Amino acid sequence: MDQENRPRRIVPACITGLLVLLPLAGFSQSEKKPTAQHTQIVLLGTGTPTPDPERSGPATAIVVNGTPYLIDFGPGVVRRIAAASQQGVDGLTVVNVRVAFLTHLHSDHTAGYPDLILTPWTVGRSQPLEVYGPKGLKHMTDHILEAYREDIAIRRRDKQVFGVAQQGYNVHAHEIAPGIVYKDPNVTVKAFLVNHGDVRQAFGYRFETSDHRTIVISGDTAPSQSIIDSCNGCDVLIHEAYSMMTYDAVSPIYQEYRRKHHTSSREVAEIAEKTKPGLLILYHRANPGGVGRPNPEQALLEEVRKLYRGQVVIGHDLEIF
Secondary structure (H helix, E strand, C coil): CCCCCCCCCCCCHHHHHHHHCCCCCCCCCCCCCCCCCCCCEEECCCCCCCCCCCCCCCCEEEEEEEEEECCCCCCCCHHHHHHHHHHHHCCCCHHHEEEECCCCCHHHCCCCCCHHHHHHHCCCCCCCCCEEEECCCCHHHHHHHHHHHHHHHHHHHHHHHCCCCCCCEEEEEEECCCCCEECCCCCEEEEEEECCCCCCCCCEEEEEEEEEEEECCCCECCCCCCHHHHCCCCCEEEEECCCCCHHHHCHHHHHHHHHHCCCCCHEEEEEHHHCCCCCEEEEEECCCCCCCCCHHHHHHHHHHHHHHCCCCECCCCCCCC
């Protein structure tokens, strides 16, 4: 049985004792209920453009004092939120997600956007969705709402008959610049630019929470100094990566593409060595040019661990840290 499909094992007690000393140490929800804490990271989707049934599209929730904040909304995001809610993540419910951040406009990070706008409203969200992201976000939002104009009109009439709120489909789309883009009593969110090839504008995000946790998420990126500057001893760094095993197996043109758009195992290890996060979580295990070829997660993990001695894990959907 390969590494990705074999059943998860409960972490031995001796290792658990070490992990509890680490900030926001993570356990799969299926293995262990999270202990009471103010901040939780929920990996809703850890996938790539490849339609892997085990991994939904990129989406991460940071839940602070029962309030969820969403980063990216790839395919399957609303179903993953519902699954996390059923597994006991306090505050992370479909109707309770009202603030979201987008790293960039690629389809694997945005294909769940219509679902995020419409489904929570259909089942009871009464407040507008606040979304922060790169240039082009407003255009995308306007056209999604236009595409679903007939559905919205029908449901508004139904809700009027039922005497319930009709405006929860509204979206306030905020096109942002680097710096502090959002702040409330739970979090301060800073956006920073990253290098993702010819993508016009791509962001990573730094979350500073009310219980003094610092969480940095890279989004899709080639190695970027901004990530080093934004983490710099952060509690958790969530970073995309590809393995050199898969890099060596693709054509030179795809190797060049990877160097411009993504981060290799060697490079992410170098970033982690410079930033010293309490925990490094690898996600979005991209394999451009290698669709259908082996992409074992253990290869990536071993490559990183050869160069970086800090705590590092591969993220899976619905894991909590």
